Amino acid sequence: xxxxxxxxxxxxxxxxxxxxxxxxxxxxxxxxxxxxxxxxxxxxxxxxxxxxxxxxxxxxxxxxxxxxxxxxxxxxxxxxxxxxxxxxxxxxxxxx
Amino acid sequence: xxxxxxxxxxxxxxxxxxxxxxxxxxxxxxxxxxxxxxxxxxxxxxxxxxxxxxxxxxxxxxxxxxxxxxxxxxxxxxxxxxxxxxxxxxxxxxxxxxxxxxxxxxxxxxxxxxxxxxxxxxxxxxxxxxxxxxxxxxxxxxxxxxxxxxxxxxxxxxxxxxxxxxxxxxxxxxxxxxxxxxxxxxxxxxxxxxxxxxxxxxxxxxxxxxxxxxxxxxxxxxxxxxxxxxxxxxxxxxxxxxxxxxxxxxxxxxxxxxxxxxxxxxxxxxxxxxxxxxxxxxxxxxxxxxxxxxxxxxxx
Ligand SMILES: [Fe+2]
Ligand SMILES: [Fe+2]
Numbered sequence: 001x002x003x004x005x006x007x008x009x010x011x012x013x014x015x016x017x018x019x020x021x022x023x024x025x026x027x028x029x030x031x032x033x034x035x036x037x038x039x040x041x042x043x044x045x046x047x048x049x050x051x052x053x054x055x056x057x058x059x060x061x062x063x064x065x066x067x068x069x070x071x072x073x074x075x076x077x078x079x080x081x082x083x084x085x086x087x088x089x090x091x092x093x094x095x096x
Numbered sequence: 097x098x099x100x101x102x103x104x105x106x107x108x109x110x111x112x113x114x115x116x117x118x119x120x121x122x123x124x125x126x127x128x129x130x131x132x133x134x135x136x137x138x139x140x141x142x143x144x145x146x147x148x149x150x151x152x153x154x155x156x157x158x159x160x161x162x163x164x165x166x167x168x169x170x171x172x173x174x175x176x177x178x179x180x181x182x183x184x185x186x187x188x189x190x191x192x193x194x195x196x197x198x199x200x201x202x203x204x205x206x207x208x209x210x211x212x213x214x215x216x217x218x219x220x221x222x223x224x225x226x227x228x229x230x231x232x233x234x235x236x237x238x239x240x241x242x243x244x245x246x247x248x249x250x251x252x253x254x255x256x257x258x259x260x261x262x263x264x265x266x267x268x269x270x271x272x273x274x275x276x277x278x279x280x281x282x283x284x285x286x287x288x289x290x291x292x293x294x295x296x297x298x299x300x301x302x303x304x305x306x307x308x309x310x311x312x313x314x315x316x317x318x319x320x321x322x323x324x325x326x327x328x329x330x331x332x333x334x335x336x337x338x339x340x341x342x343x344x345x346x347x348x349x350x351x352x353x354x355x356x357x358x359x360x361x362x363x364x365x366x367x368x369x370x371x372x373x374x375x376x377x378x379x380x381x382x383x384x385x386x387x388x389x390x391x392x393x394x395x396x
Pocket of ligand 2: 171225228254257
């Protein structure tokens with residue numbers, strides 16, 4: 001865990017251009033949300049890499065466990081009928 | 097699953113060129129190796145700001161000053177990316193910085209050399225950042241995800257560093273006799289230390305084989321050094337400068353690593369001073385943020 005005099009850790013997400021999703025770029029230490037935003041701007045967007053930034057306390061992120069990944073994602077594996085390629089459509093049928 | 101089976105699956109993932117992410121199982125030695133290498137890398141970025149910082153207030157023109165400030169600021173950013181990436185392995189930035197300030201951590205030996213003239217700033221950008229790029233490009237494909245991603249971001253910024261350095265050298269090479277001499281002397285000073293940045297010869301490199309197997313490292317020290325020389329010699333010729341002839345003096349490298357380089361003490365002392373003089377700011381900022389939070393709670 002963080003030692004007493006270390007500033008809290010925030011994860012940083014940046015939208016590179018309008019129309020794109022915010023993408024995780026790294027982390028930053030700051031005393032509060034506003035400083036986290038300003039530090040994220042200084043550290044991660046010195047060359048206009050973004051038009052919008054999200055910061056969130058690292059401790060607030062809930063993540064799936066990689067050691068459970070198989071069981072966790074298993075239910076989707078046998079549902080091949082969710083993919084368009086599952087269906088054999090005769091060549092004569094167009095634009096489908 | 098027992099450790100042997102986990103270790104086998106881990107190596108299989110590496111062999112398949114998969115990336116390892118922070119919460120994935122990894123051998124302790126892999127984690128320790130990464131913490132050591134990544135924190136040394138972060139420290140190098142931060143300590144590396146000092147030799148160049150020495151010339152910010154004395155840059156010959158306003159343009160050169162703005163460029164040098166941007167470059168040194170980038171290095172601070174690189175340190176921040178790398179400390180952040182190292183923290184994903186379960187250590188704190190605070191603890192890593194404590195190690196550096198206590199003199200218990202290493203950083204690149206190159207930053208223990210002084211910058212007596214403006215030409216040294218040109219030579220650093222051209223040669224030191226040039227050698228760093230050569231080392232760092234393969235790290236963009238290293239097996240540990242957060243390290244690889246940080247390196248992608250860093251490599252995008254390094255090219256400017258190298259070019260602004262070469263641009264300084266060009267201006268001096270096209271200048272007066274005294275300026276050309278200054279450029280040559282800086283090349284003479286930085287050539288051997290820059291070649292040492294690739295680490296000891298392959299035969300003496302104790303961590304290399306394991307790091308290659310883990311795909312933290314993809315090329316040997318000598319291979320990267322050879323490639324750097326191949327690229328750099330024609331660049332020196334274009335400047336009309338003579339590349340020093342001879343052999344690398346590895347005893348000098350050992351001396352600098354052991355703490356006996358020209359500026360080892362000065363560098364750590366400068367970092368300690370900066371850390372201590374910034375302490376009240378860090379504490380005040382934290383106290384202020386706490387106070388604001390409790391005020392907001394009271395207002396609800
Ligand atoms: Fe850097
Ligand atoms: Fe650089």
